[in-house]
Amino acid sequence: MASKYLDKLRGKSIVVVGGTSGVRFATAEASLELGANVVVVSRTQDSVTKAVRRLQTSHPAAAASIRGHVCDISSEQAEADMAKVFDLVTGNGANPVDHVVSTAGSFPNPLALAGATPGDLVAASSHLFIGDLMLAKVAVRYLRPAYTSSVTLTGGAGTYKPPPGWPLWAGIGGAKDSLTRSLALELKPVRVNLVSLGAIRTELFDRAAAAHGHHDAAFVEAAENSSALGRIGDPGDVAETYLALMKNHFVTGTVNVVEGGAFLI
Template sequence: MAPKYSNKLNNKLVIVVGGSSGIGYAVAEASLEGGANVVIASRTQKNIDAAIASLTEAYPDSAKRIRGHPCNLVDTDAESDVIKLFDFATNNGAIKIDHIVDTAAADGPTVGDLASATVDTFLDSYRARCLGSAVLAKYALKYMLSSSSSSITMTSGILVRRPMKGMSPRIAASSAKEGLARTFAVDLAPIRVNVVSPGAIMTPLLVKMFDRFGEGLRENMRGSTLLGEIGQPEDIAESYLCSMKNRFMTGQVVQCDGGFLVKN
């Protein structure tokens, strides 16, 4: 009898946008371990090459199943970039995409006093954290198999439910993304659309925050969870795997925060 649970990603085509580092890299790695054919998308070819080299070194027998293509969801040419990415991944439409995971984010958090924020501050945050996901979903219909076995998984953040002072542009964009996901779940059905909402995960973006605000922030984040820990990318990657594998889940927000919401 063939395995019912352990090989659900075997030979599936998975695109991970933002897959060159942090959470996205962990999702790409986990998908590769699950037997998927993985395409990493990132803004620069340099980052893609580094990620592929790292994965190839770790999984030499899987080297043929990992590829990469640049895609900038923040740029004005985002639609063109997405089309090029999808054409590359599918060999110009010869095969179908099974799963799209979007973990892409801006280079750093939008933090500052609300009084000093401009309209462009909010628009830039929306463009960086929300608009790209909308473009991915727009073109998904053409390139994905229209089935409940197919999925799109976006990324928001725990601050949507526990806002932090000075981060309204970023939080507003993440909130909008959760609303978009629920709407896209209706628009794209039977393709499934979900959102993963991470808590504090040790990624390059979080390290930048620690560098900016000091070690006190690190200790505060660690102490704010029931587990007394900051999550690792491989922890949160399991939530994305669940979204891809669970054919009966759509329009949902998956919380993974180490018990932050329960404690606070």
């Protein structure tokens, strides 16, 4: 007998952009476990190959439901490259996509206002904002035009509680919030939402520790102390939020902050 809730993503076509590690990989893996057909998209062939191999190894029975393609959504030719990927995924539009999840981006390094340049702003915007805007522009042509379809973007909780050296990133984060609400109207009936992440233990988190000049243990302890739960998040915790936004057909234009109660401290 079909399960009313567990089968909501079964057979659905889900494209995870940046889906090769951490939160990205966990979201792809969770979608696969619920019976979806998953496509992971990342900037390099090596990362795509490794992600597909990991998914196929952990879920051999679903190997045929896993594909991967290369595309850098922050590049100047991103729009054309994304169209090529979606053409491959959908058979030139014959088989629409149901959900697109964008987790593309990296953990930003601190950038003091005094040292910021217009070039820094352009580079950061291309990587964290313009890429998602172009992705939405292309994806809507290949998404099933229904409220059951969705686009989910990713931001950072530092937008709302910025640490020192964060004006550039907080500004881009605020722009992405506004973009989400605007796209929810622009792309309707396709739903558009944003997941805003706090401290999550991923490869990006580990690199951030090094970039901030901290030892790993000290960085982890500081992040744990900033959480009301006394812990940092796991990629699997966050994947549940992306799944919920795909499965809940009555939510759009929202910002979903996953930060372990850090705003309460």
